[in-house]
Amino acid sequence: xxxxxxxxxxxxxxxxxxxxxxxxxxxxxxxxxxxxxxxxxxxxxxxxxxxxxxxxxxxxxxxxxxxxxxxxxxxxxxxxxxxxxxxxxxxxxxxxxxxxxxxxxxxxxxxxxxxxxxxxxxxxxxxxxxxxxxxxxxxxxxxxxxxxxxxxxxxxxxxxxxxxxxxxxxxxxxxxxxxxxxxxxxxxxxxxxxxxxxxxxxxxxxxxxxxxxxxxxxxxxxxxxxxxxxxxxxxxxxxxxxxxxxxxxxxxxxxxxxxxxxxxxxxxxxxxxxxxxxxxxxxxxxxxxxxxxxxxxxxxxxxxxxxxxxxxxxxxxxxxxxxxxxxxxxxxxxxxxxxxxxxxxxxxxxxxxxxxxxxxxxxxxxxxxxxxxxxxxxxxxxxxxxxxxxxxxxxxxxxxxxxxxxxxxxxxxxxxxxxxxxxxxxxxxxxxxxxxxxxxxxxxxxxxxxxxxxxxxxxxxxxxxxxxxxxxxxxxxxxxxxxxxxxxxxxxxxxxxxxxxxxxxxxxxxxxxxxxxxxxxxxxxxxxxxxxxxxxxxxxxxxx
Amino acid sequence: xxxxxxxxxxxxxxxxxxxxxxxxxxxxxxxxxxxxxxxxxxxxxxxxxxxxxxxxxxxxxxxxxxxxxxxxxxxxxxxxxxxxxxxxxxxxxxxxxxxxxxxxxxxxxxxxxxxxxxxxxxxxxxxxxxxxxxx
Numbered sequence: 001x002x003x004x005x006x007x008x009x010x011x012x013x014x015x016x017x018x019x020x021x022x023x024x025x026x027x028x029x030x031x032x033x034x035x036x037x038x039x040x041x042x043x044x045x046x047x048x049x050x051x052x053x054x055x056x057x058x059x060x061x062x063x064x065x066x067x068x069x070x071x072x073x074x075x076x077x078x079x080x081x082x083x084x085x086x087x088x089x090x091x092x093x094x095x096x097x098x099x100x101x102x103x104x105x106x107x108x109x110x111x112x113x114x115x116x117x118x119x120x121x122x123x124x125x126x127x128x129x130x131x132x133x134x135x136x137x138x139x140x141x142x143x144x145x146x147x148x149x150x151x152x153x154x155x156x157x158x159x160x161x162x163x164x165x166x167x168x169x170x171x172x173x174x175x176x177x178x179x180x181x182x183x184x185x186x187x188x189x190x191x192x193x194x195x196x197x198x199x200x201x202x203x204x205x206x207x208x209x210x211x212x213x214x215x216x217x218x219x220x221x222x223x224x225x226x227x228x229x230x231x232x233x234x235x236x237x238x239x240x241x242x243x244x245x246x247x248x249x250x251x252x253x254x255x256x257x258x259x260x261x262x263x264x265x266x267x268x269x270x271x272x273x274x275x276x277x278x279x280x281x282x283x284x285x286x287x288x289x290x291x292x293x294x295x296x297x298x299x300x301x302x303x304x305x306x307x308x309x310x311x312x313x314x315x316x317x318x319x320x321x322x323x324x325x326x327x328x329x330x331x332x333x334x335x336x337x338x339x340x341x342x343x344x345x346x347x348x349x350x351x352x353x354x355x356x357x358x359x360x361x362x363x364x365x366x367x368x369x370x371x372x373x374x375x376x377x378x379x380x381x382x383x384x385x386x387x388x389x390x391x392x393x394x395x396x397x398x399x400x401x402x403x404x405x406x407x408x409x410x411x412x413x414x415x416x417x418x419x420x421x422x423x424x425x426x427x428x429x430x431x432x433x434x435x436x437x438x439x440x441x442x443x444x445x446x447x448x449x450x451x452x453x454x455x456x457x458x459x460x461x462x463x464x465x466x467x468x469x470x471x472x473x474x475x476x477x478x479x480x481x482x483x484x485x486x487x488x489x490x491x492x493x494x495x496x497x498x499x500x501x502x503x504x505x506x507x508x509x510x511x512x513x514x515x516x517x518x519x520x521x522x523x524x525x526x527x528x529x530x531x532x533x534x535x536x537x538x539x540x541x542x543x544x
Numbered sequence: 545x546x547x548x549x550x551x552x553x554x555x556x557x558x559x560x561x562x563x564x565x566x567x568x569x570x571x572x573x574x575x576x577x578x579x580x581x582x583x584x585x586x587x588x589x590x591x592x593x594x595x596x597x598x599x600x601x602x603x604x605x606x607x608x609x610x611x612x613x614x615x616x617x618x619x620x621x622x623x624x625x626x627x628x629x630x631x632x633x634x635x636x637x638x639x640x641x642x643x644x645x646x647x648x649x650x651x652x653x654x655x656x657x658x659x660x661x662x663x664x665x666x667x668x669x670x671x672x673x674x675x676x677x678x679x
Contacts, residue, residue, distance in 0.1 A: 229600025237593030
């Protein structure tokens with residue numbers, strides 16, 4: 001990678017710009033947040049489109065911005081499968097969870113999961129699910145950030161990780177969800193703009209016929225016809241199905257995505273935000289065609305060396321080829337913003353699990369003050385950030401980033417999603433079912449990944465692959481196990497109180513009766529209170 | 545947990561014709577739509593896994609494959625089903641949900657005697673910590 005030294009200055013300037021803008025937002029936000037609702041739910045006063053952008057910013061990580069285009073560059077068609085799974089997943093979120101979250105929850109998805117169950121065990125289970133997902137996802141993003149910044153700016157890996165972690169913790173401790181949301185909104189705008197510029201540029205290079213992307217990419221690949229067919233990356237059919245299952249159900253169990261639905265005033269706004277997110281995210285994933293296949297078409301066989309084994313540097317390399325060092329620096333800055341927005345979203349959801357679910361509800365039995373809850377959340381955010389920095393530096397480049405993101409989705413789909421869905425739809429479902437289901441989901445997905453060929457890569461590696469188990473993606477086994485755990489646990493005992501409260505949860509989640517109102521805190525302030533009140537009146541959510 | 549509406553008869557609301565109409569109409573869309581999108585999505589996934597040659601076949605013009613076109617249909621499906629959901633929610637389900645809320649919260653009567661409500665057993669008890677916006 002010869003461009004490291006030459007780009008250093010420009011890239012640093014772009015990075016400083018990104019950090020500067022986000023820090024100003026954080027400072028402004030810090031003046032506006034006072035209650036726990038401000039801290040965790042941005043005052044519930046984001047509009048649907050704003051939250052849609054924030055969801056896009058929260059959801060599309062470096063794996064989406066760089067990873068998918070890289071996979072397409074290296075393996076062709078198989079990379080595009082991820083785009084399909086990541087997008088279709090939002091139908092499950094929209095149909096089954098988005099409005100229900102807003103109507104029946106407060107700060108974390110555990111509020112809904114534990115609504116009619118025994119609080120301490122149900123919240124402990126939800127916190128375990130949340131923290132497992134966040135742990136794998138966060139460390140993957142931190143390692144990705146370190147590798148990327150080291151490659152693009154020249155800051156050494158440990159320092160790059162520490163810097164990323166420091167900014168992430170600052171956003172949350174100082175500016176809470178209000179700052180995090182706006183960092184995510186800005187990141188989404190930057191990322192989409194960057195995608196559009198690159199796509200148009202690529203199309204102009206190949207003569208405006210999109211099909212030429214495929215033709216030129218194919219002729220530039222040593223795999224020929226096979227490059228446009230499935231099978232280069234996903235060679236085991238059952239593994240493909242398992243991955244597909246994990247992708248489509250995982251999103252509906254991601255704690256940081258579910259948490260976003262608490263930041264809007266009404267269920268109607270929650271619904272609107274999913275639609276916005278669907279169009280924004282879908283548009284970006286369409287553009288990965290130009291970035292991935294286009295990268296192959298323009299950079300050619302020679303580009304293979306520059307983009308790295310997994311292709312993570314395909315987009316930066318393409319940017320440099322098209323627009324020189326300046327465009328490369330801008331892409332690097334956008335990638336940095338991308339990672340910052342995602343890790344901030346992850347950490348605030350983890351801090352919610354620790355402070356709201358574990359501390360406030362389990363340890364203090366709801367006897368703590370709101371101020372105490374916020375303080376515990378800030379300490380938790382700091383501690384989680386420090387631990388993630390430590391693990392990322394110790395594990396370093398040996399940690400496989402895409403494998404850890406895949407694991408995060410598998411845990412979300414196997415542990416969080418079944419319990420949440422059944423809590424909303426199955427009257428008989430109870431506390432034991434939730435606890436057993438989450439445990440089954442977490443343990444089975446982690447265990448299956450530990451024995452998978454991703455960890456034991458092949459006959460020539462130490463220890464050797466397990467001959468009787470060859471799935472890299474655990475979903476097809478661990479997701480049914482999560483549901484079976486919920487079912488078996490439920491059938492063990494009869495919990496009349498949980499069944500009795502089913503009607504209440506159902507009515508509340510479908511109608512918004514008694515839902516928490518917005519406090520009206522916005523980044524720009526002023527009209528916030530009036531706007532929130534107007535929004536509440538317009539959709540007739542009763543401020544009971 | 546949100547406020548404690550200990551006075552509210554949730555079972556009665558759940559069984560009320562208003563609420564039943566809401567859930568019935570919503571289910572009539574969500575269940576078939578979910579089955580459809582799952583079937584279309586997993587059809588694509590299974591073909592990718594088990595029929596790579598078919599997915600690699602040329603579609604209309606050289607370079608464009610059946611697999612890529614089917615992937616594009618997934619994008620279209622997501623957007624269309626999403627838009628259909630929102631349209632129904634805004635036009636049909638929201639007014640029904642509002643009717644359920646009104647039947648519980650009550651609407652002020654014309655003679656100013658205050659809200660008349662069904663489903664209420666006693667005084668409203670709340671433990672809400674959050675500030676309530678002024679209307």
